Amino acid sequence: MDIRYEVNPIDFKSYSTSEVREAFLIESLFQTDTLQWTYSHYDRLVIGGAVPVEKTLRLDWSDVLKTAYFLERREIAVINIGGEGTVRVDGEAYTLVKRDCLYIGKGKEVVQFESEDAAYPARFYLVSATAHQSYPTKKLPISEAVPTKLGTDAESNCRTIYKYIHQEGIQSCQLMVGMTLLEPNNMWNTMPAHLHDRRMEAYLYFDMEPSSRVMHLMGQPNETRHIIVKNEQAIISPPWSIHSGVGTSHYTFIWAMAGENYTFTDMDPVPMEALT
Template sequence: MEIRYASHPNEVKSFDTSRLRKEFLIESLFTENQLNLTYTHVDRFIVGGVLPVNGSVKLDADKKEMGADFFLERREIGIINIGGAGTVTVDGTSYDMETKDCLYIGLGAQDVTFSSKDSSSPAKFYFNSAPAHKQYPTVKASISEANPKHLGSIANSNERTIYQFIHGGGIQSCQLVMGLTMLKPNNMWNTMPCHTHNRRAEVYFYFDMPEDGVVFHYMGEPQETRHLVVRNEQSIISPSWSIHSGVGTSNYTFIWGMAGENQIFDDMDMVAMKDLR
């Protein structure tokens, strides 16, 4: 498990590209038959990925860093499959996961394993985890069961659909909010006009990008913006004080996860375009 510490916005102003990438970009999430975990002190979020090719991979706790006997002893988790068909088994109950299916697992589940249906087309499970204080039931939802919100326009190059999985009106959780956004062809911008939300942090995970495609992800305080070049299947940690927006060289899909003080999706501090610097 890699550990990332929180950074003050005044400090981030002086970061060069290398330091920005080291602090906020997660470049590698999928290694065959291995659990990859990044623990950030930003709202104590854990970002992870697992690519089970042969057999199953267990969701193990890092006892030294987490101080827990099992991963979900004091946590909840949201999982979205971005690869081939797979299975997540939770305390003996199996949940078949097609691409873009979501599974929420609540506090207290002890034995969680990941596997693929076909090793030649393995599943890729991306997940977000946050601390939890109450147990909610394990729930699976396909993308057709998510709550869709259609936003943007082709005129602004940001026509997209937001699919809400874990949220106040959908799968219930303690504090985790999670879903994915799909941009329509010929649209490149996400979350612009941009916003911050001081009551919760957010993590983006970009995927469904061509091999030579990139997203220029914008972060920082609205008057001190910075950018990071993000490639396919990479993730960005966004502290509560930072904007989180991006433009790609083509359309793409991204998973967003939030954790913090409240779960109200529309609780945002909007930033006027004229105020960006």
């Protein structure tokens, strides 16, 4: 498990490109027949990837978390971005096709991941936060998720947002998770930018061509930096940072938040003239 510590925004101002990438970019999440994990000290969020091909993968790393099992004091969101796969939760099977979401609450002991077809394996994106209360395991297929259309062609940000885990959707202790799909010829996300000082956020960029890139913008509004992101790479975004991006082509991203507040309205907009 890769451990990422918190970065002071004042220290961040002196970071080189390589230091910014080392602190906030997760470059390799999806590896065949293994679970890849990154533990962020921002709100104790754990970000992972599972690609079961020849074998079943089991949710573990309890030795690093110092608990008897992974979800003893945690909850987790699972979103499939690959071929059809199955998640077994204490023996109960949930089949996920591409873009389906599964929430698993605190206290579930045995979680396993399988692919239906080894030639087109599932690619499970995993996001876990600490939890003090248990909520029921629940699946939300992409076919049943309610789409919200936003943006304009003039602003190059026509997009569809799906909210999976939130106050009016799948219930959780503190996780909020959703997905944004940009339309062809639209490249901007989350601009004008905003901050939410009581919640951190993580982005997974995917459905990108191998040659495509996203320029992810981060930092305090008056001290921004960028990270160049490839397909299926993730970004850790601190509470003090904006989180926006523009691609060389359209793309899809999963956003996940954890922290003190559990509402989408807890954000501070950043005027365009404040960005430097």
